Amino acid sequence: MKSLFKYSAVALGAAFLTLLGYHITHEQTVVYTPLQPNTINTNFTPNTTTKAISTDFTTAAEKTIDAVVHIINTSIETEQRSRNFMEYFYGRSSPEYPRVGMGSGVIVSSDGYIITNNHVVEGATTLEITTNDNKKYEVEVVGKDKNADIAVLKIKGDYNFPYVRFANSDNTRIGEWVLAVGNPYNLNSTVTAGIISAKSRDFSDYDNKNQSFIQTDAAVNSGNSGGALVNLNGDLIGINTAITTNGMGTFIGYSFAVPSNIARKIFEDIVEYGNVQKALLGVNGNGLNASFAEELGIQETEGFYVAGLEIGMGAQEAGIKKGDVIIRIDDALIRKFSDLTGYLGSKRPEDIVDVTVFREGEKLLIPVKLKRTPFINYYGMRLRDMSNKELENYKIKSGVYISGVQNRRLSIRGIKKGHLLISVNGESISSKDDVLALNEESINELEFMNTNGEKMRFIFE
Incomplete structure (x- = not known):
């Protein structure tokens, strides 16, 4: 689970925004004191003919639950421990153990394309989904946008699945009823209701990412990440991504979703072009x-x-x-x-x-x-293409320019702005499009050139 920000509020106390992870909490007993009505004089005539807006959620729920899946992410982690002197010469394998994470995803096409959050599938060795009828399927990652926290998956094989249709999230209105559908705490196909509390909510002050979320008060908890936020027609208006919490990872009133227009554009870019067209x-x-x-x-x-x-x-x-x-x-x-x-x-x-x-x-x-955009973000580096003049000045035939480094593993090894990335896994890099075609998770070798023309190669285990 990732923490995105902390803030103070009189009513909420200390709280912070967190990506939906895995937590357990205990129920608390709350004592309610009924309010005593006060009689006041008014200088207006109340409108007694206002019609109540329908709050029947059954149609939207029925259209959505069969298209929301439970995602199981299994990764293999290596135990970090100190090594003695002899192990540096003769080697010794560190213990490995499986780590299982869970989240949600939304089927958005009949042939089995799924949109979820990037943090739900990040680092996965294997991915498996379970549909609402308890059938299990293997999936593959088609592409990701880490900045938007969106990933696109594809169910392996030929099937015909129920799916959720996209709505235009620009047309949503504050106060509109919405449903959140997902799998919190492994409770499959859970549906909660709320309203849109705000639009274009931005947390760039906390995570340096320029994002724009739909804020709702629909109850969302651990395991809801990547699930659907739908309108009363059962159409997709957002991908549930984050919540405000009390520090224990449990919902305390507000959740946040990537708008469907952004998610849809990322999905279509990845399927059509293989990467996101920014x-x-x-x-x-x-x-x-x-x-x-x-x-x-x-x-x-x-x-x-x-x-x-x-x-x-x-x-x-x-x-x-x-x-x-x-x-x-x-x-x-x-x-x-x-x-x-x-x-x-x-x-x-x-x-x-x-x-x-x-x-x-x-x-x-x-x-x-x-x-x-002239820049891409890859492996914690901000990269751009080089002009022929720049390549000539560096006396090199190919490479991409590093305009910033946020990856600590690289920065502590001296990689910084002005250096060049010239190869990944032994393959020469000519443009940022070459870089985008490579999977970050399969990186085991990077080669750089510094401003003095010296080459540096790093091998990662």
């Missing part, structure tokens, strides 16, 4: 609030303030300027940074979007063609 607008800046707007001397308190532009990217070429405030992209309102990243997360390179900005009190509509 599109960039090419702007830098911050979401606005009252204090930031006052500091900038502008009237707008909502939107995305453009503090800079990336040269050669779509925004700069289309005429967006520093100081513009982006308030809408197509039909999506942009009130904060996560609105921007959430909407762009459903787009591909070469897509054209209509960007509405405020500029010196005037509202402008600017069409922008999105471009491919």
Whole structure:
């Protein structure tokens, strides 16, 4: 189980956001004191003809439970222990033991494609799923997006499965009823209900990832990761990913789901292209609030303030300027940074979007063609392609440039910004697309070149 953030709140006490893992808790006895009604005088006439909205969840539940699967992730871990002097020369195998993790997944096509969370399947030696009728199937990982925490699986063999249809998550509304379907604590096909509490919820201050979640109060617990969040039609609006907890990993009121538009785009990219096609607008800046707007001397308190532009990217070429405030992209309102990243997360390179900005009190509509991100994240490294001039300066025929290192195993070995990655598992690397085609989990050898032209090779057990 992963912890994403900690925060303080008067009503909740100390709590933190965690990916849905595996915990056990004890029931507590809660004593409720009934409130005494107070009689007050009102100066308005109550509306006595308001119709109650239907809260019949049976149709949505019946359409969903057969398409939500239980995922069993078995990995082999090696016990870490100190080694004596002789073992370094003659070797001695460390004890290995199986580790079993469990989560949920959603079948999204009749031929057995499944969307789940990346953290549900990460590190798996073998993966197995169980459907609602207790049948077991082997699955394979088709692709992943670690930043979005989404993985795509495929059931091996030819079958015809029930599946959940995608809804347009942009059309969801705060206050709308939703169902969470998954397998908490191995309780298969559990359905809980709640409402959408917020949209475009962002936790980048805690995990350095620009994500945009749907927040709900549907009860979600350990084992729900990768399960379905559906509307009352039984259509998929999100993939349940994280919860707020009391430190024990148990649900205390709020859960968070990757919007279906983002999950669907990742799924389609992986199936069609083999990797995720990330599109960039090419702007830098911050979401606005009252204090930031006052500091900038502008009237707008909502939107995305453009503090800079990336040269050669779509925004700069289309005429967006520093100081513009982006308030809408197509039909999506942009009130904060996560609105921007959430909407762009459903787009591909070469897509054209209509960007509405405020500029010196005037509202402008600017069409922008999105471009491919020049960077990829791989094995804790931020990589980009190299120009012919750069290759010439490094006196090398192929390689990719390292613009950042977050992998501690590499950084403590001296790998840093400015170095080149030139081969993986003995295979030369010519572009970031070559890197994307390689499975991170099968890495056993990396070769680098530093700024002095010296090559460094690391072999991982």
